[in-house]
Amino acid sequence: MSSEPKNHELASTGQVSRLGAMDYAPAPESTAAVRIADAYGLYIDGRFTDPERHESFATLNPATAAPLTRVARASAADVDAAVQAARRAFPAWSALAGSERAKYLFRISRIIQERARELAVLETLDNGKPIRETRDIDVPLAAGHFFYYAGWADKLAFAGFGAEPRPRGVVGQIIPWNFPLLMAAWKLAPALAAGNTCVLKPAETTPLTALALADILEQAELPAGVVNIVTGDGATGADLVDHPGIDKVAFTGSTEVGRQIQRRTAAQGLPLTLELGGKGANIVFDDAPLDEAIEGIIDGIFFNQGHVCCAGSRLLVHEGMADEVLRRLRRRVDQLRVGDPLDKNTDVGAINSAAQLARIEELVAAGEAEGATRYTSACPLPAAGYWFAPTVFTDVAPAHRIAREEIFGPVLSVMTFRTPEEAVAKANDTTYGLACGVWSEKGSRTLWVAQRLRAGVVWANAYNRFDPASPFGGVRESGFGREGGRHGLEAYLDV
């Protein structure tokens, strides 16, 4: 979007486009389906309770920076109460027939589907991501994960982990802010299917859909204490990790925090799975299906404002294709509609927090200072809230910070290669190893590349695809353990 408003109405919403014929009227999703309480307590032992110290913090709508509500800050004593509740619930839950556990999970999946609109709007309000994504991706996938793992609950003996696989016990789960409801589903569904009880800590900036999920668990009549949800910041997460009553820790978030958690859990040899950062390479060969590849590059880095651990944040393009790809890429970047996340036409929403925006700005400044060439969409940005316009860096050297560090924002670093060997070497030139994309119409080359990429997920002629049946997770410093599919059960079984 450019700075040439076509009419007053569009200009007033910030939704303007230089492609006059493609202007859209504002199409905001109604917030009527959502009721946000004035304050939220902690969900412990099947009911909402006030935190021990009566401390709370505000959660904001990042698109306006206005507070949505206040949520409780759990203390160590609150975490202890949650763990104790999970402990008490464990014997009965783990002894329940798998087929009965399955039915609870099927119920949860169904209620998520029934309340899909409410959840999508709530997620968009709390996170800042476009309603199109929460509606079409986050919420359906969350329901899908519960549905998928529901089916495993009475089939664990066939999962390849022994004839009588046992749950681990009480699991502590810490999730990030980029896919709040979906990450809650990724954590809870396999854990519950396997017979564990859970203490879940949502991210500080995006607690609301997890709290809505608590209400869904109530509607599903899940037994008290089977899932407990404690809101708070990093200190609450640390209290959970350190609690002696926890039998397993699962964390999704930054590699730096993952390191700290691995250190903290090392002494007890606590079972741990980590899903951490990434610096994914999207590799475009000279025989790539170009229309699809351009869309895949756009989706790879601008989906969810680039707040995606597996984002295709490095574009490796064949030298002979680079001019053509970049020309088309810039044109496509200009068309991205940045603005009101509730608008159904919005492509790129708000940056999740002031802190994340500062991190993006710092790395982009480093990119410019180190000599890369910046191209940023001229789209207007709303005055309030946290925003960053889609940005593409060229003339990037492998040693630049923007080629090495996870930006976690809508910023793409473009490099070129000449041979498949060079593409693989550059893709693997990172301490991370979460995901890569390969764009080529030559199947043999795609598989050759896929065999050599050090990554947990490889998408061929696609990017950022997720499915409950598909194992997701990293290699190297992107973490260990898998979520999704049969593999996702391993973390929650004592094998």
Added chain:
Amino acid sequence: MSERLNVRKTYKLVIGGAFVRSESGRSYEVTGADGAFLANVARASRKDVRDAVRAAEGAQPRWAAQGAMLRGQVLYRFAEMAEARAGELADQVSRAEGVDGATARASVAGGIDRLVWYAGWADKVGQVLGGANDVAGPFFNFSVPVPVGVVGVVAPADSSFAGLVDALVAPLVTGNAVVVLASEHRPVPAVLLGEMTATSDLPAGLVNVLSGPLDELGPVLAAHEAVDGLDLTGARDPGALAALAADSITRVLHAGPPATPEGGLQRLRAFVDTTTVWHTVGA
């Protein structure tokens, strides 16, 4: 006639396919369980650990890229070499562990059988740990186990051969390279096993064996950035080493399962990651 004076063996480190004294020039005295002098064994230094890790890093990609069946055949050849020297191994196990000859022979036989068991896994583990995933959309989606890379092994202190075989071979099956810290006070069977790699078609550098003080070598191995997996079965303080391993998000097996098939696939699973490929389907 007096009895012939035997020719003693110098027990060296195995680094990068070569049998070397420690770069530090140091050695230490190893005694049998009865306290009698056994040998002056090379005492590895921190630099030897780093050299061994580098050698393992260099050897691993080609080993992983080899066909799974070929890996199985090479490991079976490893078992053949061990079988041929079973008597020597049993003799050393007996002296190191202070067990009688029959017990030592049974222990060695068990270890060799375990090696054969693992050799047979090489071309099956992908089928058992991987598979096709039914995803929505026009994709063929499959998951394959992939080696983590270099695995550091702190060998069991007490089971100088059978336990060692389990910890050493499991990572090799799936395409990893290993750096083994031998049992500090019973290192001789480990060094013998290291020697056998030279006649087993195992590529140089794939198996590295170091003898020496665990308190000095363990932390270097655990903290090394190029070590991707860590088997701490023989560690005196696994928690401390595991904490060091966190710096580079190393996969850690705190204590391995028993070295029997009933121990299951835990060791194989411990040192593989899963790569999932979404391949588009279209005409």
